[in-house]
Amino acid sequence: MEFLNTSPESHCTSELLGSSDGEEEEILMYGEDLELNPFDSLPYSSRYYKLMKERQELPIWKVRCAFMESLLHHQIVIVSGDAKTGKSSQVPQWCAEHCLAAGCRHGAAVCSQTHGQLAVQLALRAADEMDVNVGHEVGYFVPFESCCTTETILRYCTDDMLQREMMSAPLLNSYGVIILDDVHERTVPTDVLLGVLKHVLRARPALRLVILTAPHMSSKLQDFCGSVPLIRVENEHQAEVVYTCSMPKDHFLSALRLLFELHHTKEKGDIVIFLACEQDIEKASQMIRQEQSTSNPDLGELIPVPLYPTRNDLIPKPKQDKQKCYQKYRRKVLLTTSFGESLIQIKNITFVIDVGVERRKVYNPRIRADSVIIEPISKAQAEMHKQMLSMSPSGKLFCLYPEEFTYKEMKPDFPAKIQESNLTSTVLFLKRMDIAGFRHCEFLSRPAPESLMQALEDLDYLAALDNDGNLSEFGIIMSEFPLDPQLSKSILASCEFECVDEMLTIAAMVTAPNCFLHAPSGTEEIALTCWRKFSHPAGDHFTLINVFNAFREASTNSAGQYCSNEKWCRNYFLSCSALRMAEIIRAELVEIMKRIELPISEPDFGSPENILSIKKALLSGYFMQIARDVDGSGNYLMLTHRQVAQLHPFSSYYNTRRSPEWVLFHEFSISEDNSIRVVSEISPHLFVELAPQYYFSNLPPSESKDILQEVIDHLSPVSAIKEKQKTNSDNKENEKYPQTPTEQRCIIQ
Missing domain, CATH: 3.40.50.300 (P-loop containing nucleotide triphosphate hydrolases)
Structure with missing residues (x-):
């Protein structure tokens, strides 16, 4: 790879002493x-x-x-x-x-x-x-x-x-x-x-x-x-910056090639690589380990250190027994994204490799989904990457882009995440602050009005707001959980349907990092065979319960030995740290349930009644995330908009080659290969039973809506009697799930 050196040589002052x-x-x-x-x-x-x-x-x-x-x-x-x-x-x-x-x-x-x-x-x-x-x-x-x-x-x-x-x-x-x-x-x-x-x-x-x-x-x-x-x-040192002559075709492979070239020079010092996304961190870590197994041992050992800025994973503690000497040189390679510079705490950094682009999610409130975009990092981020070498007078920053790319393509600053995120949880918090007398929040950067409106609308659908737009008693209880409001609603609904134990496990598993590991090249079929042992015909939410229960059983059989847990997870291509995090999350959710005095039902996983109850609890929170297979070949059309997606490869349905017609999904992102993740089968009858009527009436016209309307019409005589009884006398139920007239609701765009 050809580089141009366009910056002056590094210089340093005679002293770094900060006091007179x-x-x-x-x-x-x-x-x-x-x-x-x-x-x-x-x-x-x-x-x-x-x-x-x-x-x-x-x-x-x-x-x-x-x-x-x-x-x-x-x-x-x-x-x-x-x-x-x-x-x-x-x-x-x-x-x-x-x-x-x-x-x-x-x-x-x-x-x-x-x-x-x-x-x-x-x-x-x-x-x-x-x-x-x-x-x-x-x-x-x-x-x-x-x-x-x-x-x-x-x-x-x-x-x-x-x-x-x-x-x-x-x-x-x-x-x-x-x-x-x-x-x-x-x-x-x-x-x-x-x-x-x-x-x-x-x-x-x-x-x-x-x-x-x-x-x-x-x-x-x-x-x-x-x-x-x-x-x-200010820092005392200015790092030497080296740019490429042209944009590489593949930033990821270019960064790894440069890493191995630097390692072969035998220059001492650790290396930082700023990659485009967290998926690249995992992939790079695997490739470095594979390369290490075949490289010349005289060069020393490359130690990949993945640093995930957004992953809510277990936090490693420093080891007490440190090896003080090694027979061969060990070089750390810190792998992170453009937003991971604050995670880098070591001082012995000699080289920094910056790919200059980032892949991130931007929330679209109109379709209630994230769009994955790839764009250049900002000038501010590029400058902070340069400062990683402030403690190393001989350090070099390798930018995998030309210098003119900085001036022509990079924006001065990166956007505020409050302008690119789903604000439903944020608005729930601000509504909670209203109770304390904080009626207004002055934002450093104003969020988009449509994002705030969508968040208010979703909270209204979830019965978190009363008729005046204030936080309802139901919404106050939802805000006690450190979860997405839809997930909190599902947990509260599980109290009614008596499947709390199972719902807490699902909540913990979808909140923790993904437990399924990307299988190394050549072992994909082995991994799929292992995962099929946990597959549940009702869907991925139920498969996650099987995985969690199996992990717990393995922990019990190994008498709590960490190494045995790790081995069991490796055998099944599962992440031990993710499953341990799920255990911690679930334990905290149980404590919250006890603190606010909500009932926890006895586990009954596997019975037909329990499976149906879990689906009802999930639908109570996730009725806005429904899709239908429109052609019988796995092309799922979202109920709220015209986006089409396929099942994610980690889905149990994907592995068994079965595509249910109607599904509830946990996550959907618009990218090159649109996919819905954590998917479970539901029936139209369950949807019309549990989705608020004013939500259904605001859905845009579609073939799926017509099918659901036929279900409603078929059940209309029975539904009319029940609705009349509910309107006349069921005040207690209205307090649990407050409803307001359709004409007061916002229309889904």
């Missing part, structure tokens, strides 16, 4: 005068002073005094810094000191992160540098895992968990400082928190908000927050 002589003296005096750690009242260890010297060398330490002064006198402080300047690890510690200082005892400090694994890593690092224990003075709480106590002074968490905490404590009274990190990633929870916290700050003048962001977001945040201090931190 006077500041150094102050820090030394601090260490001598305060022999006891103020956080736990124990003597400092020698490691504390060693780490303190390393902390002082971070670029962020140059602005420590300015930050502490700003925090003392202003409610909002913005810290704008390049990647790898130390702001995510150091600023929260300073905020904890502020909370502990005399006269500033306003509660703990909490720092939100966009990634769960990063929150855990930063908590471990902060505890080490503060010379305290994780789970006591420093802690974290991420989805399905909490490591905090009431005495914890510094907490790291994910932005969605902090958002959920606001539902029970709208003013966040237990916190004195709230830090929003990586605001430039523009996740939906972070954007919502920014808007809601403006109201909280007005109600709590002593509360402090610290915003950590990349430089390109500084001016926009200042416009949003008003006249607030802005503290800027």
Whole structure:
């Protein structure tokens, strides 16, 4: 591959020390005068002073005094810094000191992160540098895992968990400082928190908000927050950038070829590859392992390290027993996407490979589905990828695109996810905040009006709203679950149909990462044969129950041994980490059910009555996701729009070559090969029984709607009698599932 070197050579300043002589003296005096750690009242260890010297060398330490002064006198402080300047690890510690200082005892400090694994890593690092224990003075709480106590002074968490905490404590009274990190990633929870916290700050003048962001977001945040201090931190090093002469035909293969070329040069250092999507991460990891098995052992070992920005997976903990020496050189290859730069915490990075494009999902509210698009990354993302090498004076960034591509094709910034996502869960949260008196949310970027209307419409269909558009009692209960509102509705419906045990398993399995692994080349048929052992004729939701139950049985037989679980999963081409995550999710859902005092029925999986009950519970939440095989050959037409899709290869129906006519599906994305995932067969009779009438009346005309209307007409005499009885006397049922006149509903576009 031919490259052009178009940037000046790397340069570095003579020192990275972040404090002046006077500041150094102050820090030394601090260490001598305060022999006891103020956080736990124990003597400092020698490691504390060693780490303190390393902390002082971070670029962020140059602005420590300015930050502490700003925090003392202003409610909002913005810290704008390049990647790898130390702001995510150091600023929260300073905020904890502020909370502990005399006269500033306003509660703990909490720092939100966009990634769960990063929150855990930063908590471990902060505890080490503060010379305290994780789970006591420093802690974290991420989805399905909490490591905090009431005495914890510094907490790291994910932005969605902090958002959920606001539902029970709208003013966040237990916190004195709230830090929003990586605001430039523009996740939906972070954007919502920014808007809601403006109201909280007005109600709590002593509360402090610290915003950590990349430089390109500084001016926009200042416009949003008003006249607030802005503290800027820059890196010392500038990486050497190498561009290609032309666009490669295949970015993925070009990146892997360059990786192996760099490895053959025997230059030391780890490598980061920014790929287009998370599917490429998994594929690249497999190919690197295959190449490693046939490569020259003298070159050393390539260790692929996949980092998934959006995957809600188990968070690996650092191993206690580390091997201190190896017989051969080991080079880490960190594989992530354009939004995974904050996940990269190691320092020994020498090379970065950037493919320059991303493949992501954009939600289309008109058809209630994600569209998969491929487009260039933004200039801001390209700059952050470059900053991965800020700690390596000899590092190189290889851009798999020409330099003019940066100016002609890349947008200045990447779009806010609140403008590209399904907002149903977000609107449910905002409706919950209405109860606490937060009537309006000021958005940094306004979401599309049609997305908000679609979200309100869906919540109305799910009976989460009352006749005035406020959150109903049913909606309040739905908001207690950290799930998609449709899934929450299905769980609540399962209480009526007495299939809670099975529905909780389904909810856990579809929330956890996909448990079916992509089989290596040449083993596809073996994998299909293994998966057929779990197939259930009723559909994929029931197949997932079989997989989960089999995993649990294997865990019991192996006496809980992790290695045995891993071996069992490998034998069946299943992901052990995904199934363990499903166990954790299910356990938390059970705890929520107990906390809000909802009944949990005894398991009865397999009986005809139970299968029917599960389908009814699923339809109660997913009646908007129905498709029909229009030609008998597996071409499924969505009921709400004209999109056609096929069964996903992981579907049990796909493996058995059977295509039921009517199906309920969990997920659908518009891409080159449209497919519906997690599919189960339903009958038209069940649909007309459980779907709200005003939803059905708003469906666009179609052959499928005509078939359903015939079913309704056939049942009309019986239905009319039942409807009359329901209208006259069934007030209790109306409270459970409130209905309002059709003319008040929004029309599906």
